[in-house]
Amino acid sequence: MLNEVLKHASVAWAMIHVVFLFIMLFRPRYSKKMSILMAGTGMGILMVLNFAGLALLGFETMGKLFLLTCTVPSFLFLYILSKDRKFRFLLTFCLADTTSFWVMVVTNLLDYYVGGGKSVLLFISRLLAFPLLEYFAYRYLRKPYLELQDEVKRGWGIFAGTTMLYYLLLGIVSQYPTNIVNRPDDVLVCVLILVLMFFTYGTMFYALYRQQQLHRKQQSELRLQEQKNLLEAKLENQQSIRRMKHDMKGYTVMLSGLLAAGKTEEALDYLEQVKTKMDSLLGQFCANPYINGIFAHYAQKFQELGAECKTDVLIGGEDLPYMALCQILSNGLENAYYALKELDGQEREVLVQMRYKKEYLTIRIQNSCQKDLLVEKGTIPASKKPGPDHGFGLITIREAANELGGDMMCYAKEGRFVLEVMVRMSEWGKLEKRYEGCQSEQ
Numbered sequence: 001m002l003n004e005v006l007k008h009a010s011v012a013w014a015m016i017h018v019v020f021l022f023i024m025l026f027r028p029r030y031s032k033k034m035s036i037l038m039a040g041t042g043m044g045i046l047m048v049l050n051f052a053g054l055a056l057l058g059f060e061t062m063g064k065l066f067l068l069t070c071t072v073p074s075f076l077f078l079y080i081l082s083k084d085r086k087f088r089f090l091l092t093f094c095l096a097d098t099t100s101f102w103v104m105v106v107t108n109l110l111d112y113y114v115g116g117g118k119s120v121l122l123f124i125s126r127l128l129a130f131p132l133l134e135y136f137a138y139r140y141l142r143k144p145y146l147e148l149q150d151e152v153k154r155g156w157g158i159f160a161g162t163t164m165l166y167y168l169l170l171g172i173v174s175q176y177p178t179n180i181v182n183r184p185d186d187v188l189v190c191v192l193i194l195v196l197m198f199f200t201y202g203t204m205f206y207a208l209y210r211q212q213q214l215h216r217k218q219q220s221e222l223r224l225q226e227q228k229n230l231l232e233a234k235l236e237n238q239q240s241i242r243r244m245k246h247d248m249k250g251y252t253v254m255l256s257g258l259l260a261a262g263k264t265e266e267a268l269d270y271l272e273q274v275k276t277k278m279d280s281l282l283g284q285f286c287a288n289p290y291i292n293g294i295f296a297h298y299a300q301k302f303q304e305l306g307a308e309c310k311t312d313v314l315i316g317g318e319d320l321p322y323m324a325l326c327q328i329l330s331n332g333l334e335n336a337y338y339a340l341k342e343l344d345g346q347e348r349e350v351l352v353q354m355r356y357k358k359e360y361l362t363i364r365i366q367n368s369c370q371k372d373l374l375v376e377k378g379t380i381p382a383s384k385k386p387g388p389d390h391g392f393g394l395i396t397i398r399e400a401a402n403e404l405g406g407d408m409m410c411y412a413k414e415g416r417f418v419l420e421v422m423v424r425m426s427e428w429g430k431l432e433k434r435y436e437g438c439q440s441e442q
Contacts, residue, residue: 002119003118003119004119006118006119006120006122006123007119007122007123008051008054009123010107010119010122010123010126010127011051011054012047012051013123013126013127013130014100014103014104014126014130015043015047015050015070016047017100017130017131017133017134018096018097018100019039019040019043019074020134021096021099021100021133021134021137022078022092022093022096022097023035023036023039024134024137024138024141024142025092025095025096025137025141025142025145025146026078026081026082026083026084026089026092026093027082027083027084027146027149028081028082028083029080029081029082029083030081035081038081039078039081042077043074043077046070046073046074046077049069050062050066050069050070053065053069064175064176066171066175067171071097071167075093078093079093084149086156087156087157087159087160088149088156088160090156090160090163090164091156091159091160091163094160094163094164094166094167095163095201097167098163098166098167098170098197099133099201100130100133101167101170101171102170102194102197102198103126103129103130103133104126105170105174105180105190105194106194107121107122107125107126107129108122108174108179108180108181109180109181109187109190109191110122110125111125112181113181117181141205144209144212147212148208148209148211148212151212151215151216152208152211152212152215154211155207155208155211159204159207159208162200162204163201166193166197166200169193169197170193170194170197173186173189173190173193174190219396222327222331222396223327225330232297251270251274254270255267255270255271258270285299285311285313286313286315286354287315288315288320288322290322290323290326291315291320291322291325291326291329294326294329294330294333295311295313295329295352298330298333298334298336298337299311301337302337302340302348302350305337305340305341305345305348306345306348307340307345307348307349307350308348308349308350309350309352310349310350310351310352311351311352311353312351312352312353312354312355313352313353313354313355314354314355314356315354315355315356315361321404321423324400324403324404324423325361325363325423327396327397327400328363328397328400328401328421328423329352329363331393331394331396331397332363332365332393332397332419332421333350333352333365334393335393335394335417335419336350336365336367336417336419339367339368339369339370339417340367340368342369342370343368343369343370347368347415348368349367349368350365350366350367350368351364351365351366351367352364352365352366353365353366356425357422359424359425360406360422360423360424360425361422361423361425362420362421362422363419363420363421363422363423364418364419364420364421365418365419366416366417366418366419367416367417368415368416368417369412369415369416369417370415371414371415373412373415373417374412374413375410375411375412375413375417376411377409377410377411378409380394380395380398380410381394381410381412394408394410394419397419397421401421401422401423404423404424405423405424406421406422406423406424407421407422408420408421408422409421
């Protein structure tokens with residue numbers, strides 16, 4: 001009787017902590033309070049039903065049906081609670097499930113071969129193992145894993161498939177055709193799978209960690225390049241101001257000579273020419289000095305190409321998230337610059353528009369491109385530029401737009417490439433605080 005009570009209690013303890021482990025690793029769709037309430041209610045009902053099945057059918061039969069009676073329903077229910085979809089959710093679910101399953105199989109073998117199958121060691125080992133597992137997950141795994149979900153965009157499918165395969169392997173080896181403790185010939189195979197799973201998961205997390213480090217390195221390099229562009233733009237502005245100061249003496253002498261000779265009309269005409277030249281040297285596109293610096297920098301580059309550059313910038317001197325916007329503009333204009341370099345001089349055209357539309361700031365960069373280039377809406381074309389440092393521009397624009405609560409779309413047809421970005425103004429303050437935090441850490 002005590003044997004059965006301890007066995008049932010250990011199963012209940014394990015099922016509760018499977019849910020706890022999943023909640024530590026997943027990103028909820030709803031509020032924290034609502035997610036905990038829904039998870040507790042839904043999984044509580046599922047546990048009651050499974051315990052009723054254990055009481056009626058026994059451990060042997062329910063062990064074989066556990067995939068259908070517990071795993072599949074919990075997968076569907078937790079999928080509703082999770083913010084993540086596709087392979088990210090599958091990996092999180094299978095990771096929590098297989099790790100807990102691994103502990104259950106190990107403790108089951110220990111109880112049979114060390115504890116004599118009396119369920120005392122089974123209960124005590126699970127009573128200690130699951131809190132320790134959750135402490136390790138919360139202390140060392142939770143924060144980097146959540147950061148991985150935010151930063152790593154690819155590679156989730158292979159890892160999710162690996163965890164799902166291990167779930168099937170553990171389920172089959174430990175339960176079919178009977179419990180593993182009743183099949184001594186298969187114990188060695190089961191132990192090897194348990195050891196292999198341990199090392200595979202370690203390799204998997206190391207690979208994800210390396211991918212995260214690579215992503216951060218690429219983002220740091222992009223930010224450094226954008227800061228370099230800003231500094232170059234400021235330097236060009238300062239050089240333009242120095243040239244104007246130097247030329248001002250000559251302008252003054254010329255105007256004095258015209259006025260002294262009584263040639264007022266010629267003096268006014270000359271003054272208008274000087275004003276036009278000053279405006280072109282200043283390169284004043286908008287009131288924000290950082291964004292204006294980006295425009296001035298690329299206007300000079302387009303001018304060197306002989307490209308026709310038009311701007312329609314309807315933003316003032318208000319407080320703007322200039323770091324993210326400079327990131328978007330510099331990457332978009334850099335792509336336009338390289339596209340125009342591939343064309344003949346008379347075909348090089350670029351149009352940049354920035355304006356407000358309700359609660360959004362919209363950015364539209366339209367430039368000439370190769371006539372055979374076709375890009376569908378919603379897709380990102382592969383970079384044709386050689387080297388590992390290319391191919392991140394549009395991806396970076398999309399990430400910056402998403403951080404500002406907006407989105408990015410690009411398409412190309414009939415020799416015109418169009419990049420459209422919308423950012424939500426209400427998200428500006430949050431992102432600027434994040435950038436300030438990153439800069440203080442550096």
